[in-house]
Amino acid sequence: MKDTRFIRNICTIAHIDHGKTTFVDRILEITKSVDPRKMHEQFLDQMDLERERGITIKAQPVKVIYNHDGQDYEINIIDTPGHVDFSYEVSRSMAACEGAVLIVDASQGIEAQTVAHSYLAIENELDIVPVLNKIDLPTANIEESLQQVADLLGVPKEDVLKMSAKTGEGVENVLRAIIEQVRPPQGDPNKPLKALIFDAKYDKYRGVIVYVRIFDGVLKKKDQILIMSTNQRYEVEEVGIFTPTMVPTDSLGPGEVGYVIAGIKEVSEAKVGDTITNALAPTDEPLAGYRDVKPMVYASVFPGLPEYYEELKKSLEKLKLNDWALTFEPTTSPALGFGFRCGFLGLLHMDVVRERLEREFEMSVIMTAPNVEYKVLLRNGETIIVNDPAKFPEEDQIEKVYEPYVRLSIITPTDYMGNILTHLQNERRATLQHMENAGKNRIIMYFKAPLAEIITDFFGKLKAMSRGYASMDYEMLGFEESEIVKLTVLVNKEPVDALSTLVHKSKAYTVAKKLVDKLAELIPRHQFEIPIQAKASGRIIARADIKALRKDVLAKCYGGDVTRKMKLLEKQKEGKKKLREIGQVSIPQEAFLAILKIGEEEK
């Protein structure tokens, strides 16, 4: 059993692109933990997607041995995801550590996420080692950034370390600080086993590999273990550590970070934040902080071609093995056919799923505009949860509607503050709650805002309004009563369910107008005039007309043409509604797609 005095467990906190991954790469090099021949840049970002996007989605732990004053220390570094969608995973990574290295880009300064994650680290009582990175850059604003970090943590400027992960300068100082400033883990090997799951990955040969931090007790091969929230028992096949490649060991003891393989079939059986204990000698109390994280954002996914439905299903099932947060259930759309209604943690998660489907499973998919989940209290006293506009109840059945709200924090240079504030208040239904300085000429603003307003194109809009300088973070506050109405679109007086959307009453008119105008543009003219109407709360609130087509002349038709032209017409009639069905309008799939995406720009 390792002497816990010589173990340090730390995580990294940094904004995307602030150099977290490069920092870890450098440590691997200094401690000679990776064969230089195998070392390729950004060793820890394993998935192609992560490497390509340069962002870390999944935490990948690593153990290094560092000799400090003649003593070998084991340092476990947990590389945290850097995006708001995964903040729960971040909090669980932190729970597995005693310390955190806060990395701030000297040319960018602190960002909203850094602030949010620093507070999370303070809440988790982590010993924080603040580091300014990229000091070699000509654009580095060292003095200003030092002040920001010092202000954020309430420490003297001198305590903030300086490094360049790229050149290696100052990295050893950080290693020394980790050993000197972060407290060693504690734990009793004789107590019942308590291990925290902070991540899990699916491996097609070995099943689920669970990443754990041992708090009390010992975990070894052949142990009978119990996952506490599900009450499922498994037998341990292998335990080991990350060097960062997985190396089997005899056992894992208190303070140690490693992995367990125990015949678990999919990652949703070993959810992040859950506790593993020994089935024969279980602990009474699981570790605190476990939450069953629910999707926040919903969208429908359809195969590019209808015949690929089964393949899409299989692909999603495979993705699910490795993505505990993804949910999906079958759905249908008159325009797009059979597909799946999927739940995601947030927009990035949604994007990642789409890209992985396209890359790993070679599926081309159509994804509809995302929306949130609403709680509806019906007149009959029942409460239902709705995430699909088509399933929203009729107005006369509704007593109250609740929608999810978030606390949104935004850090921006003061120059752009006015615009952002006005935009959020006037167009995103947000209310400013609090603001404070975040360094020279920078400000942090806290808003309460409906999640629905944030999940659409807000991030892009924020970047545009601030020339890329502003950053954001959000956390869930819960559901609040809201005036949500269902906007129904009527094409030629007939409601088209697939075109329904849910909007706040205050925006119903503008969204309705844009919807009908867009549709009028996309639906081809028919031989009769077609009114396009949008209805909310029982009233028509917007209308656009598609003028009648007056000419559709079958121009030239000669001897050699007869059969060809007749075949052409016969083919056309399949797509076109016959004159007999004069009241019916054919809506091309492109129109549905454009409308389903309209929310991305307009809501």
Next chain:
Amino acid sequence: MESLSSTLVSENIGLYLHVPFCKRRCTYCDFVSFTDFSQVKEYFEALWKEIELWSKFLPRIHVETIYVGGGSPSDVPFELLEKTLERIRDMFLIADDFEFTIEVNPNCEFVERLRFLDVNRVSIGLQAADDEVLKCVRRRHSVGDFFRTFETAKNFAKVNVDFIVGLPNESDRTIENDVHVVETLRPDHVSIYLLETHESEFETAISEVVENRYERFVEAVKEMGYDRYEISNFALNNSFCRHNLKYWRNEDYIGLGVAAGGHLGRIRYVNSPRLGEYISKLKEDDFVFDYFSRNDDLQELKETIFMGLRLSEGVNIEKLREIWWMFDPYELFHDLLGEFLEIEDGFLKLTKRGFDLSARVLADVIDRVSLMAVGR
């Protein structure tokens, strides 16, 4: 081919010859044509062979109309056309009052020589009376070329002028020019086509602007005294195109050359659109059908209606009943009659609105005829 001799063929037929060569393709055209002239000679030899083959099957037939279309017949060596006509005269009996049409691009010198071929009808592809529009669709002539060609042609032949509405760079002004050309030259015959652009497989995309221009052009030509005897065709003083009328009345005609089609009795055929195949098969004294069918009653009925409704005279309902005795337009089209179709003096025809939406109306009409036959 036994079925061909057993089929009922009238004594008079039309003859169509396809010349699938163009020095340059116009952007809007979807007729079969090639810009490689290396096989022109071989092609014509194959064509002569085809004339010979047909004449063996139809030894006593009278040819009433000849129509040479393309492609650009005015792009190939004159001697080849000359020889072709010689073959036709050798192989078939030509009616005394025969109509002989040839399609030409505005080209004075070529047209001048046509009178020696006994051509009596010249169809000139002007398309637009504006040099900018012509350049844009890669036509090779100017409006000036057209005027000279027209003057030459009218000395010895009836003249048709082709126009297309909906071309790029077109404007209200260029359409006014088109109208002006018809007004001043008063050709015997005018064709006004609405360019078919298909946005998707099923939808025809025509802007309101183009609709208005087409409407104005058509109305102006009618006001000048032209008879809109077919959806896109207008004639002065009954100068109808007798050859095309055979198509629309679903009478007998044979088509010669690549992609050409014919109708003889109940036979409907289309030749292969592939030049190499056409040439090599005919070298072996063989026809080159890409489509060949002996129409059953239903198919014959559909084709007769489909083509006949293009004419303002419509289709003779009695003639349709001869093909299919149960055919009842009143029942089949009850909800279209009035708005899109009408019945007058025993003829079923399109209304003005039916003409305007002919693609849709015809699609529906044909669909209903098919359903009628399966008893639904």
